[in-house]
Amino acid sequence: MTTDTKTIKTLVDKEYKYGFVTEIEADSIPRGLNEETIHMISAKKNEPEWMLKWRLKAYRHWAKMKKEKGEPKWVNVKYPSIDYQDIIYYSAPKPKKELKSLDEVDPDILKTFEKLGIPLEEQKKLSGVAVDAVFDSVSVATTFKEKLAEMGIIFCSFSEAVLNHPDLIQKYMGSVVPYTDNFFATLNSAVFTDGSFCYIPEGVRCPMELSTYFRINAESTGQFERTLIIAEPGSTVSYLEGCTAPMRDKNQLHAAVVELIALDDATIKYSTIQNWYPGDKDGKGGIYNFVTKRGKCLGRNSHISWTQVETGSAITWKYPGCILQGDNSIGEFYSVALTNNHQQADTGTKMIHIGKNTRSTIISKGISAGYGQNTYRGMVKILKGATGARNYTQCDSLLIGDKCGAHTFPYIEVKNPTAQMEHEASTTRIGEDQMFYCKQRGISTEDAISLIVSGFCKKVFRELPMEFAVEAQRLLSVSLEGSVG
Amino acid sequence: MLEIKNLHAKVDSFEILKGVDLEVNAGEVHSIMGPNASGKSTLAQVLTGRETYKVTAGEILYEGKNLLDMTPEVRACEGVFMAFQYPVEIPGVGSAYFLKAALNAIRKHHGIEEIDAMDFLALAKEKMKLLNIDEKLLNRSINEGFSGGEKKRNEIFQMAILEPKLCIMDETDSGLDIDAMKVVAKGVNALRSPERAIIIITHYQRLLKYIVPDFVHVLVDGRIVKSGGKDLALELEDKGYAWVEEEAVKSK
Numbered sequence: 001m002t003t004d005t006k007t008i009k010t011l012v013d014k015e016y017k018y019g020f021v022t023e024i025e026a027d028s029i030p031r032g033l034n035e036e037t038i039h040m041i042s043a044k045k046n047e048p049e050w051m052l053k054w055r056l057k058a059y060r061h062w063a064k065m066k067k068e069k070g071e072p073k074w075v076n077v078k079y080p081s082i083d084y085q086d087i088i089y090y091s092a093p094k095p096k097k098e099l100k101s102l103d104e105v106d107p108d109i110l111k112t113f114e115k116l117g118i119p120l121e122e123q124k125k126l127s128g129v130a131v132d133a134v135f136d137s138v139s140v141a142t143t144f145k146e147k148l149a150e151m152g153i154i155f156c157s158f159s160e161a162v163l164n165h166p167d168l169i170q171k172y173m174g175s176v177v178p179y180t181d182n183f184f185a186t187l188n189s190a191v192f193t194d195g196s197f198c199y200i201p202e203g204v205r206c207p208m209e210l211s212t213y214f215r216i217n218a219e220s221t222g223q224f225e226r227t228l229i230i231a232e233p234g235s236t237v238s239y240l241e242g243c244t245a246p247m248r249d250k251n252q253l254h255a256a257v258v259e260l261i262a263l264d265d266a267t268i269k270y271s272t273i274q275n276w277y278p279g280d281k282d283g284k285g286g287i288y289n290f291v292t293k294r295g296k297c298l299g300r301n302s303h304i305s306w307t308q309v310e311t312g313s314a315i316t317w318k319y320p321g322c323i324l325q326g327d328n329s330i331g332e333f334y335s336v337a338l339t340n341n342h343q344q345a346d347t348g349t350k351m352i353h354i355g356k357n358t359r360s361t362i363i364s365k366g367i368s369a370g371y372g373q374n375t376y377r378g379m380v381k382i383l384k385g386a387t388g389a390r391n392y393t394q395c396d397s398l399l400i401g402d403k404c405g406a407h408t409f410p411y412i413e414v415k416n417p418t419a420q421m422e423h424e425a426s427t428t429r430i431g432e433d434q435m436f437y438c439k440q441r442g443i444s445t446e447d448a449i450s451l452i453v454s455g456f457c458k459k460v461f462r463e464l465p466m467e468f469a470v471e472a473q474r475l476l477s478v479s480l481e482g483s484v485g
Numbered sequence: 486m487l488e489i490k491n492l493h494a495k496v497d498s499f500e501i502l503k504g505v506d507l508e509v510n511a512g513e514v515h516s517i518m519g520p521n522a523s524g525k526s527t528l529a530q531v532l533t534g535r536e537t538y539k540v541t542a543g544e545i546l547y548e549g550k551n552l553l554d555m556t557p558e559v560r561a562c563e564g565v566f567m568a569f570q571y572p573v574e575i576p577g578v579g580s581a582y583f584l585k586a587a588l589n590a591i592r593k594h595h596g597i598e599e600i601d602a603m604d605f606l607a608l609a610k611e612k613m614k615l616l617n618i619d620e621k622l623l624n625r626s627i628n629e630g631f632s633g634g635e636k637k638r639n640e641i642f643q644m645a646i647l648e649p650k651l652c653i654m655d656e657t658d659s660g661l662d663i664d665a666m667k668v669v670a671k672g673v674n675a676l677r678s679p680e681r682a683i684i685i686i687t688h689y690q691r692l693l694k695y696i697v698p699d700f701v702h703v704l705v706d707g708r709i710v711k712s713g714g715k716d717l718a719l720e721l722e723d724k725g726y727a728w729v730e731e732e733a734v735k736s737k
């Protein structure tokens with residue numbers, strides 16, 4: 001058997017498994033951002049006039065924001081300022097010809113997704129999971145489309161939806177996250193390239209998990225995807241997104257927008273396993289993940305649930321939230337955020353109670369190891385009309401080692417006296433006694449940590465769809481490798 | 486099986502073990518008794534490799550190998566087991582999951598294939614029956630919210646599953662009611678075998694009535710000051726420790 005230190009050394013030197021690059025000819029536009037860039041993106045995608053106009057409106061607003069205030073300053077993360085002129089805003093694998101079916105997708109791209117464990121070929125599709133695969137700026141394949149269409153479910157790339165379902169896009173795009181919302185959402189509204197679109201018609205329970213897999217491949221590209229999910233009255237859908245990127249020394253920007261809309265009695269469950277490249281152990285490289293995700297419980301008794309497992313990215317900045325507008329609507333946020341080495345995460349949620357008897361639950365589990373900095377930032381707002389609103393917040397931090405940090409910023413604003421709020425918080429270290437107990441039973445240091453950490457995250461993991469819970473657990477232990485020494 | 490020679494150990498700057506000598510052979514049951522704070526738990530922790538206890542002199546041979554060279558997990562895999570005086574809670578980690586992970590780690594160490602879930606469950610059920618443990622405990626987080634007696638019984642249950650060669654029980658009897666004590670004794674006696682040695686740390690004769698030891702040692706102030714057969718435990722119960730301590734001073 002090797003000694004403790006030796007094992008730890010080899011584990012530290014182990015690399016990010018998804019860090020390979022696919023050599024593929026790309027169709028990119030020149031670096032930089034100006035009105036011309038927006039025209040180029042829109043033209044590449046053959047967009048209708050209204051879409052271009054919307055983008056331009058957003059771009060002008062962003063340019064103004066950038067000049068006046070710049071990036072948000074309140075965030076508890078540190079990074080060198082981003083040169084927005086040094087980013088490529090559109091990069092697509094060059095299609096050999098127009099794609100009619102999966103068989104025509106470039107085999108190198110299929111191979112890439114296969115290497116990532118996402119088989120797109122018809123025969124090998126994950127059973128019961130429909131996948132939309134986004135490679136750099138475009139969606140390359142959506143599986144099970146026809147089967148879903150039989151039930152009236154639309155699951156396609158955002159670009160396709162702009163062309164084929166303009167009425168739905170025009171009605172809902174920006175209705176939850178307006179283009180003026182925040183610096184990164186505004187940037188996204190101007191330059192977004194692709195993403196997924198789901199529409200579940202009235203009374204339909206989507207029979208399978210819908211899943212989008214995002215992959216940044218090209219160098220110096222930003223990924224700006226947009227996802228829109230609409231659940232009509234009485235419908236139910238469970239959606240999952242996964243993300244990875246190659247290892248690069250330079251930081252890459254990912255600024256996505258996700259909007260969810262749930263009408264009367266509809267339920268949307270949105271799960272994320274985020275594993276963007278976090279940078280190397282000295283903090284070089286990695287993805288800046290600046291994301292705006294929000295759901296609107298528009299109808300009575302509607303239900304939106306966010307579950308996220310955040311293990312990747314150099315910096316994570318995201319607050320999936322719910323606007324609880326319909327009476328009796330329910331918003332939930334279950335989160336595990338892990339920071340190791342030099343990763344920084346500032347994440348949490350916003351629950352805005354507008355309707356009567358609205359309820360929200362927030363379970364946040366932050367794990368910091370190495371030099372990782374983990375911030376929970378949560379806002380619960382109970383508006384005047386939200387009689388009988390209730391919130392339960394539980395916010396726990398686990399520290400591994402003594403060079404990392406955990407920070408908690410809960411903001412509470414209550415305008416209705418009938419509201420019931422409950423808040424619990426804790427910060428713990430992995431106990432030497434717990435570690436020793438495991439080791440005394442024969443369990444190795446690494447396995448003991450991953451065991452204790454998954455126990456800590458149990459309340460969140462059990463919210464994930466079965467297959468992904470296993471994946472999440474595996475991911476956590478991989479991300480924690482080498483965290484003790 | 487186990488040879489402890491002139492063992493000195495300290496915590497921070499306090500010397501707690503001040504020259505312990507002890508030899509334990511396979512098939513034997515030894516009991517270690519002694520007043521509070523005399524170093525009994527410390528000896529158990531040193532044997533199992535807890536990092537907070539530093540060995541400053543002496544040696545420990547286990548099956549002819551230097552035990553002090555092994556990490557705690559390797560010692561466990563090689564068959565050293567301690568039933569903790571204060572078992573630790575690990576929130577969110579299911580008892581069954583934990584124990585299966587432990588069993589498989591040990592099997593892997595010996596190049597045996599992993600036990601699958603079905604076989605494990607069958608094994609667990611058999612041992613739970615032996616120790617009169619409620620099967621529901623298997624699905625709960627390890628030790629979380631267990632009653633004092635449940636925790637202690639659970640330690641012996643783990644011991645029965647892992648089948649170690651050297652079993653160290655640190656005050657397993659304290660906190661057990663009289664029926665539970667008999668059940669635990671039954672479990673431990675079932676583990677007695679010519680290949681296995683057992684060290685029982687206890688304050689009272691009552692457990693030793695059910696698990697009869699071959700040897701009894703008295704640890705006072707970091708040294709074994711007296712050793713004898715099972716009758717020594719009775720004598721101690723009668724006369725207290727003062728008597729041995731006096732004898733120890735006299736013999737110096």
Ligand SMILES: Nc1ncnc2c1ncn2[C@@H]1O[C@H](COP(=O)(O)OP(=O)(O)OP(=O)(O)O)[C@@H](O)[C@H]1O
Pocket residue numbers: 496501519520521522523524525526527528537
């Ligand atoms: N981690 C520690 N830090 C400081 N002192 C310690 C530590 N562990 C043990 N000690 C001290 O060492 C001495 C011996 O403790 P130990 O637990 O071995 O006694 P014991 O014989 O098991 O007693 P008891 O019968 O009460 O269980 C005590 O004085 C105790 O306070």
Ligand SMILES: [Mg+2]
Pocket residue numbers: 525526527570655656
């Ligand atoms: Mg003790």
